[in-house]
Amino acid sequence: MKNLPDLLTVREVADLLRVSPLTIKRWGKRGKLPPIRINSRGDRRYKKETVLWLLGVNPEGQNSTESSEEL
Numbered sequence: 001m002k003n004l005p006d007l008l009t010v011r012e013v014a015d016l017l018r019v020s021p022l023t024i025k026r027w028g029k030r031g032k033l034p035p036i037r038i039n040s041r042g043d044r045r046y047k048k049e050t051v052l053w054l055l056g057v058n059p060e061g062q063n064s065t066e067s068s069e070e071l
Contacts, residue, residue, distance in 0.1 A: 007045035016051060
């Protein structure tokens with residue numbers, strides 16, 4: 001997960017979350033996964049940190065359950 005770019009495409013996010021690209025776009029409209037519009041065409045990119053959070057992984061590479069067990 002560390003080798004992911006900071007901004008991910010719709011396809012990359014869909015592949016990581018194992019859902020369709022249309023689902024990613026719907027989540028963006030509903031506010032679950034807010035997109036960043038990068039040009040006048042409206043191409044979407046998503047922050048790596050947000051996608052990792054949805055996967056239950058914090059940016060340091062530990063699962064959120066692992067970090068809570070350490071406390």
